[in-house]
Amino acid sequence: MSTRLVVVTGSHRGTGQGIIHLLAKTQHEPPLTIYATSRVGPDLHIKPSYKNKVRYGKLDVGDKHSIKTFLSSTIKEGQAISVLICNAGINHNSNETSELAAQTIDVNYHGTKSMCEIFLDQGGMAKNKGSRIVNVSSTACQ
Structure with missing residues (x-):
């Protein structure tokens, strides 16, 4: 059975976890295989409905090696990602220094940007007609 591949970054809490819950409980044709990713990659024990599947993985958006490793270990030959939901990020608003500001911009x-470029190329999104990249930002990180 074919599925549509969806990757959500920063899914271990907050908005990202909410996105995983909503996608897992919504009926889609074809069903979704949802990769819930974060720097720690915990199993959130989300029970999907219908024929959707939830998988967990480590992915640090600030580390190109982590991005490439995630793709090579999860995406099988001939598959392409349909949707990338970029939710991961860092916020040092309560403790601002020039070093932390530089880290925030870097990540x-x-x-x-690097993650989107790698997913377009190595994740097959550029060749997958109808694929989408969605960038999410909370009020705290605008």
Whole structure:
């Protein structure tokens, strides 16, 4: 049975976890295989409905090696990602220093940009007609 591959970053809590819950409980044709990713990659024990599947993986958007490793270990030959939901990021608003500001820009901008480029190329999204990249930002990180 074919499924549509969806990757959600920053899914271990908050908005990302909410996105996983909503996708897992919604009926889709074809069904979804949802990769819930975060730097720690915990199993959230989300019970999907219908024929959807939830998989868990480690993915640090600020680390190109982590991105490439995630793709090579989860995406099988001939598969392509249909949707990438970029939710991961860091926020140091309560403890601002120039070093932390640089880290925030590096992860939230450069990391997300690199991840999108790698997913388009190595994740097959550029060749997958109808694929989508969705960037999510909370009020705290705007």
